[in-house]
Amino acid sequence: MRKKPKLTPLDAVIALLISALLGYIGYRINIGLQYKWNWGAIPQYLFRLDTATGNWTANLLMQGLLTTIRLSIWATLIATIIGTIAGFFRVSSSLFKRLLGRTFVELIRNTPPLVLIFIFYFFVSDQIMPVLGVDDFARNASETTQSLLTFFFAPPRFFSAFISATMTVAIFEAAYITEIIRAGIQSIEKGQFEAAYALGLSWRQKMQHVILPQAIQRILPPLAGQFISTIKDSAIVSVISIPELCFQGMELMAATYLTFECWITITVLYLVLTLSLSLAVERLEIFMRRSSV
Amino acid sequence: MQEKQFGAHSSSAIIAVDRISKTFPNGVTALNDFSTTIRRSEVVVVIGPSGSGKSTFLRCLNGLEEIDSGSIIVDGIALDDNKKNRLEIRKEVGMVFQQFNLFPHMTVRDNINLAQQLVRKKTKAEATEMTMDLLRKVNITEKADAFPAQLSGGQQQRVAIARALAMMPKVMLFDEATSALDPEMIGEVLEVMKTLAREGMTMVVVTHEMGFAREVSDQVIFMENGKIVEVGTAEHFFYQPREERTRIFLSQILS
Ligand SMILES: Nc1ncnc2c1ncn2[C@@H]1O[C@H](COP(=O)(O)OP(=O)(O)O)[C@@H](O)[C@H]1O
Ligand SMILES: [Mg+2]
Numbered sequence: 344m345r346k347k348p349k350l351t352p353l354d355a356v357i358a359l360l361i362s363a364l365l366g367y368i369g370y371r372i373n374i375g376l377q378y379k380w381n382w383g384a385i386p387q388y389l390f391r392l393d394t395a396t397g398n399w400t401a402n403l404l405m406q407g408l409l410t411t412i413r414l415s416i417w418a419t420l421i422a423t424i425i426g427t428i429a430g431f432f433r434v435s436s437s438l439f440k441r442l443l444g445r446t447f448v449e450l451i452r453n454t455p456p457l458v459l460i461f462i463f464y465f466f467v468s469d470q471i472m473p474v475l476g477v478d479d480f481a482r483n484a485s486e487t488t489q490s491l492l493t494f495f496f497a498p499p500r501f502f503s504a505f506i507s508a509t510m511t512v513a514i515f516e517a518a519y520i521t522e523i524i525r526a527g528i529q530s531i532e533k534g535q536f537e538a539a540y541a542l543g544l545s546w547r548q549k550m551q552h553v554i555l556p557q558a559i560q561r562i563l564p565p566l567a568g569q570f571i572s573t574i575k576d577s578a579i580v581s582v583i584s585i586p587e588l589c590f591q592g593m594e595l596m597a598a599t600y601l602t603f604e605c606w607i608t609i610t611v612l613y614l615v616l617t618l619s620l621s622l623a624v625e626r627l628e629i630f631m632r633r634s635s636v
Numbered sequence: 637m638q639e640k641q642f643g644a645h646s647s648s649a650i651i652a653v654d655r656i657s658k659t660f661p662n663g664v665t666a667l668n669d670f671s672t673t674i675r676r677s678e679v680v681v682v683i684g685p686s687g688s689g690k691s692t693f694l695r696c697l698n699g700l701e702e703i704d705s706g707s708i709i710v711d712g713i714a715l716d717d718n719k720k721n722r723l724e725i726r727k728e729v730g731m732v733f734q735q736f737n738l739f740p741h742m743t744v745r746d747n748i749n750l751a752q753q754l755v756r757k758k759t760k761a762e763a764t765e766m767t768m769d770l771l772r773k774v775n776i777t778e779k780a781d782a783f784p785a786q787l788s789g790g791q792q793q794r795v796a797i798a799r800a801l802a803m804m805p806k807v808m809l810f811d812e813a814t815s816a817l818d819p820e821m822i823g824e825v826l827e828v829m830k831t832l833a834r835e836g837m838t839m840v841v842v843t844h845e846m847g848f849a850r851e852v853s854d855q856v857i858f859m860e861n862g863k864i865v866e867v868g869t870a871e872h873f874f875y876q877p878r879e880e881r882t883r884i885f886l887s888q889i890l891s
Contacts, residue, residue, distance in 0.1 A: 534737035538796075541698055541731035542751035543723060543803060552750060556741050 372603065385604050388595055407591030408612050413496060414509050414587055415574045421513035422520050422573070423566065429517060430524025431550075444521065451518035456579055460511055464583045468507035478503040501586065508580040516573050523569060527562035528554060564628040571620050575613070588612060650676045650807060650838050651697065656706030658692055658862075666692035667703070668862035674807075674855075677836040681849040681856045681870070685885060689862040690842040694809045697840065698729040711806055727755060730800030734812040736792040738784040738799070744771070745780045748799045756803065763802075770798040774828050790821030794828055801832075808832065810841040844889050850874065858882050 372378045391402040401409060432444030451459065472478060481492060481502035489499050497505035531554050539549040581590035592609040596602055651674040658667040666689040674680050682690050695701040696708060699715055699722045708715040710725045739747050745767055752763035771777045774794035784792055793813055800808060810829065814822045826848050833839055833852035843849070849856055850870040858866045858873070858881075866873075866882045877883050 532737075534733060534735050535739065537700055538731075538733065538737035538739070540700060541726060541729070542799070543727040543755040544751060545723075545754075548754045552754065553739055557739075 378603065380604065381601055382604055384599060384601055385608055389608075403591050403595055404588070404608065404612065407586060407588035408616070410497065410505075410585070411574060411577055411587040411589075412616070414505065414512065414580070414585070415570065415577050417496070417509045418512040418516060418577065419570045419573050421510065422516035422569075425513065425517035426520025427524050429521040430528065433521060433525040434528050444525075448518045448521050451515060456515060456576065457582065459515055460579055460582065463511040463514060464507055464580075467510050468504065471510075472503045472507055477506055504583070504585060508583060508585045511583075512573065512577055512580060516569060516576065519569055519572070520566065523562055523565045524558075526565075527558040530561050531557050560631045564624055564631060567620070567624040567627055571617050571624070574617055574620075578613075648676050649673045650678075650711050651840075652707075652709040653697075654707045654709075656696060656703045656708060658689075658696060658701060658703050666862050667696065670706070670859075670862060670864065672857065672864065672867075674838065674840060677838055678854045679833045679837075679839045679841065679852050681853040682840065682842045682859065683844065683846075683849070683856060683885070683889070684859040684865075688860045690859060691811050692862075693859070694731075694811050694840060694842055697807075697809060698726055698731055700731075727803060728806045729809060730803055730805035730807070731809045732793070732796050732800055732811065732813045734816050736784070736789070736796045736816075738792055738796055740784050743781050743783055744776075744787070744795050747784070747795060748802045751799070752802050766802060767798070770801055771795075773801075773831075774798045775824070788821060789817045790824045793817065793821075793825045797825075797828055797832075807838045807840065810839065810843065812842050812844075814843065814845060846870075846874075846886075846890060858885065860885075 373380075388403045389401075389405050390399045392398075393400045429444045429447050432440040433448070435441055435444070481489070481499040484492065484499070492499065492502055496502055535553055535557065536549065539553040544553070577587060578589035580587060581593060584590060586594075588609060592605055596605045599605070651672075653670065653672045653674075656667055656670050657665070659665045668689075670689075670693065672680075682693065684690050692701055696703050697710065697715075711728055713721050713724050713728075715722065715725050738744075739750070742750065745764065748767040748770060749760065749763040752758045752766060753760060756763075758766075768777065768780065771780055774797055776791055776794050776798075779787060779791060779795070784795070787795065797808075797813075813829070814825050817825060822845070826845060829839070829841070829848065830852050841848070841853075853870050856868060856870050856873050857864055858877075858879075860881060866877060866879050868877075873882065873886060877886060
């Protein structure tokens with residue numbers, strides 16, 4: 344029997360306190376700051392009518408959102424690859440590999456993200472991108488390649504910066520994914536490793552056929568959760584002028600002075616993205632739990 | 637011993653364990669200067685109180701545990717740091733665990749096929765043929781497409797035995813294979829083990845089932861604190877154990 348939801352007196356008091364607080368904040372903004380709300384100015388920064396073609400296209404904020412999504416997807420993909428390798432290092436029988444894996448994780452998790460961003464970004468964009476010729480490649484690519492690059496990554500003019508920022512976020516997230524992979528592998532019973540060993544399977548065969556198929560059910564939900572974290576964490580690359588959602592917000596604010604409208608809109612955009620993904624992850628978890636019995 | 641099929645060289649040693657010792661990182665010495673010889677087609681039953689090192693001894697025989705000193709030679713191959721040697725020994729030594737350790741994400745058939753295909757490099761058809769033969773042998777053909785979770789404990793353990801046999805091992809190790817089973821399922825698993833013993837499989841069996849020891853064993857080893865206390869036939873243990881400690885232990889498990 345499901346209990347009927349009932350409002351206790353304490354719930355009512357808490358609700359009252361929260362509304363009072365929100366009301367007070369609203370009052371301070373309106374009266375104290377003498378803030379002139381101008382919500383009407385916001386929609387044009389989401390979408391605008393392209394007068395040349397007559398189509399609606401994404402404007403500043405929507406472009407920022409799309410950049411955030413692209414950056415997060417690529418960063419998570421790369422981070423998953425790095426994290427998988429480092430995760431295997433973490434459970435390796437070789438002490439050296441375990442040390443390497445551990446050092447990577449601890450180094451990254453115990454440093455302020457902002458510091459890492461500056462170090463990685465300037466190293467990657469100054470030293471690695473020119474060597475790879477990424478900038479020249481993007482600028483000199485054919486028109487179709489350029490439009491593909493724009494669609495999947497970023498327009499040629501900041502393609503190189505986008506790649507650097509993606510790599511930076513990826514290395515950062517990889518430390519967390521490393522731990523997800525390690526925990527997934529170590530969550531498999533010892534007996535499974537031993538049975539595979541006793542049957543004569545090689546390390547690779549054991550992992551591929553016995554351990555990973557079982558571990559993946561326990562890895563996927565937290566991995567999807569890490570993707571959501573990446574979306575939030577990616578806001579940090581605004582400090583290196585990648586035009587993702589947060590950076591676009593700052594630009595917009597500087598141009599219009601619509602501080603609250605702008606940041607509330609951006610909060611809502613992030614929330615729509617992360618909450619819907621959270622719900623999807625919840626579904627995934629339930630599905631995985633069901634299919635594992 | 638009754639009609640043994642491959643018992644021709646029953647006098648030659650297949651496993652030679654010479655003065656092995658094993659101390660775990662936590663300081664527990666599980667094996668202390670332990671030596672024994674196991675001949676082809678012999679069934680050796682290992683008994684002893686909990687924590688006496690029976691599992692550790694068995695696990696050293698296929699390299700699941702590393703020994704600190706001494707030597708183990710299986711079918712002429714030294715179990716040392718050489719990876720090729722170890723792999724060779726892992727292929728020749730089958731192991732059955734107390735907790736079955738079937739792969740839960742695979743059907744019974746795939747559990748038994750897996751190592752045949754990956755290690756023995758058989759085609760799927762060849763592997764399946766042998767798998768079905770083995771399932772007949774352990775009396776469980778109807779469950780080929782079932783997943784381990786759909787099987788009773790006794791059925792799972794019989795599948796686990798079939799899975800180990802699929803590698804055509806020269807030696808089979810059993811670590812308390814019936815200890816996790818409900819009483820009514822112990823018999824069906826012991827039957828399979830007895831059949832194997834009668835066919836001449838070399839077996840090292842850790843068990844408390846003295847009936848099994850009496851029926852099929854050639855040698856019983858009683859160990860305590862990582863050392864052999866007494867070795868003899870099952871009859872010897874039942875009627876004239878030499879050591880006081882053996883007598884006390886037997887009176888405990890037989891009561
Ligand atoms: N992986 C391990 N780490 C530390 N101590 C262990 C480990 N495995 C076994 N031991 C200890 O070694 C001794 C022998 O264990 P074991 O061989 O499992 O005994 P048995 O199988 O006869 O009950 C026990 O004291 C046990 O606690
Ligand atoms: Mg044991």
